[in-house]
Amino acid sequence: MQAGHRRFHGILGRVTPRVRLAWLALAWWAALPQAQAQLPAAEPLRIGVIFPLTGGSSDMGNSARIGAQVAADEFNEIGGFLGRRIELIVRDDKADPDTGVQAAQDLVLKDKVTATVGFCNTGVAAKALDIFQANRHVLIVPCATGTVITAKYAPADSYIFRTAARDALQTRFLAAELARRKLTQPALIVDRSGYGDAGLADLLQALAEVKIRPAIVVRFAVGTKSLQDELRQARAAGADSIIGWTVGPESGVLAAARAQLNWSVPQFGPWGLSHRSAFEASNGAVEGTMSVQTLLPNNFLERNNAFRLRYRKLSKETLIGSMMSAAQSYDAMQLLFRALFEAKGDLSGPALKRALENLPRRYPGVVTTYDKPFSANDHDAISANMLWLGTWRNGERAYFYPEDAKRASILRYKD
Numbered sequence: 001m002q003a004g005h006r007r008f009h010g011i012l013g014r015v016t017p018r019v020r021l022a023w024l025a026l027a028w029w030a031a032l033p034q035a036q037a038q039l040p041a042a043e044p045l046r047i048g049v050i051f052p053l054t055g056g057s058s059d060m061g062n063s064a065r066i067g068a069q070v071a072a073d074e075f076n077e078i079g080g081f082l083g084r085r086i087e088l089i090v091r092d093d094k095a096d097p098d099t100g101v102q103a104a105q106d107l108v109l110k111d112k113v114t115a116t117v118g119f120c121n122t123g124v125a126a127k128a129l130d131i132f133q134a135n136r137h138v139l140i141v142p143c144a145t146g147t148v149i150t151a152k153y154a155p156a157d158s159y160i161f162r163t164a165a166r167d168a169l170q171t172r173f174l175a176a177e178l179a180r181r182k183l184t185q186p187a188l189i190v191d192r193s194g195y196g197d198a199g200l201a202d203l204l205q206a207l208a209e210v211k212i213r214p215a216i217v218v219r220f221a222v223g224t225k226s227l228q229d230e231l232r233q234a235r236a237a238g239a240d241s242i243i244g245w246t247v248g249p250e251s252g253v254l255a256a257a258r259a260q261l262n263w264s265v266p267q268f269g270p271w272g273l274s275h276r277s278a279f280e281a282s283n284g285a286v287e288g289t290m291s292v293q294t295l296l297p298n299n300f301l302e303r304n305n306a307f308r309l310r311y312r313k314l315s316k317e318t319l320i321g322s323m324m325s326a327a328q329s330y331d332a333m334q335l336l337f338r339a340l341f342e343a344k345g346d347l348s349g350p351a352l353k354r355a356l357e358n359l360p361r362r363y364p365g366v367v368t369t370y371d372k373p374f375s376a377n378d379h380d381a382i383s384a385n386m387l388w389l390g391t392w393r394n395g396e397r398a399y400f401y402p403e404d405a406k407r408a409s410i411l412r413y414k415d
Contacts, residue, residue: 044087045080045347047072047336048107050118050128051143052095056223056249059277059321060120064143065090066315067326068117070307071333073314081340089113093124097194100124104131114340114347115140117332120325121247122146122167123194132159136349138356140336142328145170145270146198155379159353163332163367164324165382167199170270170292171206173387174243177268177290178212183241185215186268187234189254191222191246199245199270215239222250227257241265247272248322251289252281259285266290274390274397276321286392293390294382295327295367296397300409307366323397324367331365335373335381338363371413383415 049068051061072086080086089111091103100119107113108131116132119125120143129152132139141149141162150162178186188203190196200217207214216237218230231254234242242265244254251273258267259282266289272278273291298304311317311326320326339355340347356374363370373381388408391400399405 043084045084045340046087046089046111046113047333048111048113048116048118049088049090050093050100050103050107050116051090052120052124053090053092055095056277057095057120057247059248059275060143060272060325061092061095062315063320063322063326064118064120064329066311067142067329068333070310070314070326071330071337074310075333075337081337086337091118093119093121095121095124097124097127100128101131104128108132108135108137115336115349115352117142117329117336119144119149121195122149122198125149126152126194129153129160136353138336138339138349138352140332140356142332143322143325146195147202148198150379156376158379159349161332161356161374161379161381163328163335163373163381165271165292165294165387166380167202167270168206169382169384169387171199171202172209173292173384173389174203174268174270175206175210175212177389178207178241178243179210181241181266183266184212185237185239186212186241186243187231187237187239188214188217189227189230189234189242189244189246190217190219191250192219193222193246195247196222196245203243203245220246220250222246224250224253227254228261231257231261231263235261235263239265242267244269244273248275248277249281251275252278252286255282255285255289271324274322274324274392276319279319279392279395284392284395287395288391288393290400291390293324293388293397294386295324296388296390296399296405296408297323298399298405298408300406303364303366319396327366331363331367331370331381334363334365335359335370369411369413373414381414385415386412 051064053061076085093100093103115138117140119141122144125144138159145164145167147166147168190200216234251269269291278286339352342355343351357376368386389400
C-alpha cells in the first residue's frame with residue numbers, strides 16, 4: 001500500500017497542476033463516505049472575494065479578481081469540489097476601510113461564504129480582520145502587505161493567512177540593496193495612510209539594521225498630482241537615493257517628478273511601483289526604477305507563461321494591471337481548493353484552518369512552489385528567498401539583474 005502511494009505521488013509530480021488537482025479530487029471523492037459524497041450538484045460552493053475594483057487601487061483589485069476567476073474556472077473545468085461548482089461572490093471595497101468592513105460583514109454573516117480571498121490595501125484589511133477572526137472564518141490575503149495583517153493575532157489562533165510578501169520582508173530587501181550599492185543617505189517619501197505609517201516603521205527598522213540613516217523623511221497626501229516640492233526638499237537634504245513608499249499612482253507621480261527635476265538618483269519602492277497605474281501616471285518615467293517583486297514575466301518558466309496566457313484571454317488586457325496581484329490571488333485560490341479536499345467534507349472555519357496549516361503535498365504555483373506554505377506558527381506563505389529586484393524596461397516589468405531570469409527556474413521553498 002505504501003509503495004502504491006509513493007508511485008501515485010511520484011506520478012503527480014510529473015503532470016500539470018490542472019491534471020494533478022483533478023486526480024486529487026477523484027482520490028478524495030473515492031475516500032469520502034457515500035453519504036458525504038452525495039452533495040447536490042446544483043448547489044455551488046461559494047467563495048468570497050473582496051478587492052478594490054474602483055478608485056486608485058483598481059489595477060491591483062481587478063488583477064486580483066481576474067486571477068481568482070482564472071483559478072475558479074480551472075477548478076470548475078475538472079468538476080469543481082465533489083461536483084459542486086465554485087462560485088465567486090465578489091465585493092468592491094473601493095479601497096475604503098468602512099466599505100471594506102461592510103463587504104466583510106456581508107460575505108461572512110449574510111452570504112455565508114465558505115471562505116474569503118481578499119484585500120489589497122493594508123488599511124482596509126486591518127479594519128476588517130476582526131470580522132473574520134470573531135466568526136472563525138478563513139481569510140487569505142493575496143495583496144495587502146502590511147506586516148500587522150498576519151501579526152495581529154497569534155498564528156495558532158488566527159484565521160488570517162497571506163500569499164503576499166509582508167512589508168517587513170520588502171523593507172529588509174530594499175535596505176540590503178542600498179547597503180550593497182553603498183547608498184547611505186536615502187530620502188524616504190511616504191504617503192499619509194495606514195499603509196504609509198506601517199511601511200515607514202518597517203523601513204526605519206530595516207535601514208537601522210544595516211546602519212543606514214535617512215537623509216530626510218517627507219510625508220504627503222494620497223491623491224497628490226505633484227511631488228516636485230517633496231523631491232526638492234530631498235535633494236536639498238543631500239539624498240543619494242529615493243525610496244517612495246506608496247501605492248501605484250503616487251509611485252508614478254514620484255517618478256514623474258524625479259524626471260521633471262532631472263534628478264538622476266536611483267528610485268526604489270515596494271511592489272506598487274510595478275503596477276500599470278505607476279507606469280501610466282508617470283508617462284513612462286518609471287523606466288529604470290526598482291521595486292520588490294515576487295513574480296516577473298519569465299519565458300523560462302512554463303507556469304509563468306501559461307498563467308499570463310490564461311489571464312490575458314479572460315481579461316483582454318495587453319499589459320496586466322498588477323501581475324503580482326493576479327498571480328498571488330490565483331495561488332491563494334489554489335491553496336484554498338487543496339484545503340477543501342484535505343478537510344475531508346468538513347468545511348467549517350476551524351477545519352479549513354487546520355487543513356491550510358497542514359497541506360501534505362507540494363503545489364507548483366505561479367509565484368513559487370509551495371511546500372508547507374502555512375503552519376500553526378506561521379501564516380505567511382512568502383519568505384525572503386522568494387523576492388526579486390524588478391524594474392520597468394521598455395514598458396514591461398523585468399528583472400533588474402538579467403541573470404535572475406534564469407535563476408528563477410531554481411525551486412524556492414519557504415525559508
